[in-house]
Amino acid sequence: MVTLYQNKVIDQLRDVLKKKQHMVSVTIKMEQIDPLAFFAAGETLFYGQRFYWSDCLYERTFVGLGHAHVIKSEEKTKKRFREVEREWKQIVEGAFIEGQGPLMFGGFSFDPLKQSDEHWSEFPSAQFVVPTFLLTKQRDETWLTVNVVHESLGQLEEMIDSLFHIRGESEWHRADVVEKEEVARDRWIRAVHHATDLIQSGMIEKVVLARELFLSFSHRIDRSYVLRALREQQPMSYIFAFENGSTCFIGASPEQLVRKNGHMCETACLAGSIRRGHTIKEDEELGRWLLQDDKNRREHAFVVNMIEQAMNEVCMEVVVPSEPTLLKMRHIQHLYTPVQAKAKEGISIFSLVERLHPTPALGGFPKEKAVQTIREIEPLDRGWYAAPIGWVDANGNGEFAVAIRSALLGDNEAHLFAGCGIVAHSDPHSEYEETNVKFKPMLLALEGGRG
Ligand SMILES: C=C(O[C@H]1C=CC=C(C(=O)O)[C@@H]1O)C(=O)O
Ligand SMILES: [Mg+2]
CATH class of the missing domain: 3.60.120.10 (Anthranilate synthase)
Known part of the structure; x- marks a missing residue:
């Protein structure tokens, strides 16, 4: 559904990755894509590494696929907020940005001092992700941001390839x-x-x-x-x-x-x-x-x-x-x-x-x-x-x-x-x-x- 843009993104990324910054973040404008279809399309490659957000006025929607970087804190005090902030600043300062720049999405636990249940084991006291692919929809405009760190450059072409060849309507299933x-x-x-x-x-x-x-x-x-x-x-x-x-x-x-x-x-x-x-x-x-x-x-x-x-x-x-x-x-x-x-x-x-x-x-x-x-x-x-x-x-x-x-x-x-x-x-x-x-x-x- 987005094949037109594939070469443009890859060329741009190849170019800027030569700059050897820790993270490269490139944003391009896209044709309209339904954010929920984009989320569903990421299922095969990114199951377990996706997020979705739309605000209450439906002004902004974000869909993230893949983890370019993960910020995590197991800190049990208020320090967790500051740890996340510090790491985020470092990432932004060390990034090469073309376009709107990277964004991170995540959250905090209610009370890090509460004895944790097994089913919450994958949700620490703080976790944020910088997605590899971020779809941003703001009113009628859509952008795709690709965030890459040097280590994952090898897999990038393959990921872009599969992502950019997703097309057609997704099927939805309800479990009983x-x-x-x-x-x-x-x-x-x-x-x-x-x-x-x-x-x-x-x-x-x-x-x-x-x-x-x-x-x-x-x-x-x-x-x-x-x-x-x-x-x-x-x-x-x-x-x-x-x-x-x-x-x-x-x-x-x-x-x-x-x-x-x-x-x-x-x-x-x-x-x-x-x-x-x-x-x-x-x-x-x-x-x-x-x-x-x-x-x-x-x-x-x-x-x-x-x-x-x-x-x-x-x-x-x-x-x-x-x-x-x-x-x-x-x-x-x-x-x-x-x-x-x-x-x-x-x-x-x-x-x-x-x-x-x-x-x-x-x-x-x-x-x-x-x-x-x-x-x-x-x-x-x-x-x-x-x-x-x-x-x-x-x-x-x-x-x-x-x-x-x-x-x-x-x-x-x-x-x-x-x-x-x-x-x-x-x-x-x-x-x-x-x-x-x-x-x-x-x-x-x-x-x-x-x-
Ligand atoms: C704690 C919840 O709601 C809060 C938010 C709005 C109204 C609330 C209330 O009337 O009790 C709660 O404080 C919940 O939905 O789980
Ligand atoms: Mg009440």
Whole structure:
């Protein structure tokens, strides 16, 4: 489908690779290609080394195939954010760039101190990849960036050859669910009781507790099929997939953690939830109820206060609306307060991520105590669920979402995660129902049907 461009890219790369820089990054403009078809096309050669990202306004889509370079940290403290930043700067400084330059995509685990479950073994406390091939779609324009390090020059022609000869429509397959299991349901309900006790005794003010669903399937799950379903079914969401070896972390999150473009920063407070109505009238009534409900307003206020304070420490002109509005997704509506600010000199996107993660929408308040409580009483390993996932470019601009409404896919199985904010008067059974609504986007994409 892209044969026309093949020789151009190879010639350009041959030329610039003579310059002996550690990495060479060449970008060319392309004809329109469906990013999901590009992701699917990479299956044979790059299975286990692909990623997909599109932002909630569908302004930018990135698809990465292959690993030109991997940045990984097993660091269990906040140093992990700085380690990734340092290595990324070194790569960019040592690169020969023609065009937009390289970009890295990846994320962090929620809590590196939590005892790790086997199924998360391929997702360390931080990992980012610079893809060999990056497809960028921005509005109506498409580019292909090829990133090469000297060592892999030998395989490059073969890779370009096979990639550039991919053509035709991809086929998508849906695997059937053969088993569905709620993981530790009773322990989760007990954990919610425990949390409300801790809150009432004044130990902590808010804590977010997550649940897990386990699904097994008749065949290997087709990740391209799941991505396409999420893309179609969840407009206004960040759609992401990050493959690492045999597992793939995937989701459709409505929650932005931070976006940075030059000095301009955006973040959002999202907490407080109710389902969508069956009719417009019921939907509006539920929305009005949510805007006035004490428990939900408390859940939301912790997030606004914390984010406002964190942004004020490192930014100027922090703008926070005084009242939340509603953000309506396909299955759920949330209280939503968008925040804008201007980063002070020297403040990087990594320092913003480090400061913001986890907000009280995912951890609780106060932050350290909440994370420790989750570590102790939540009956699962969150892995990368509820943690930052996103991209950073060569200029230090980028965007991270909070990886909720997500699942970890193995070959024939999926672990789904959903959580809810517990405050003083939370009722365990309505919180349980709230998490059921939050499982819906991933369930619908995996199971098919109407939902
Ligand atoms: C933790 C999740 O949602 C958070 C984001 C929005 C609303 C939330 C709530 O109302 O509880 C949660 O704080 C999740 O979807 O797994
Ligand atoms: Mg809630």
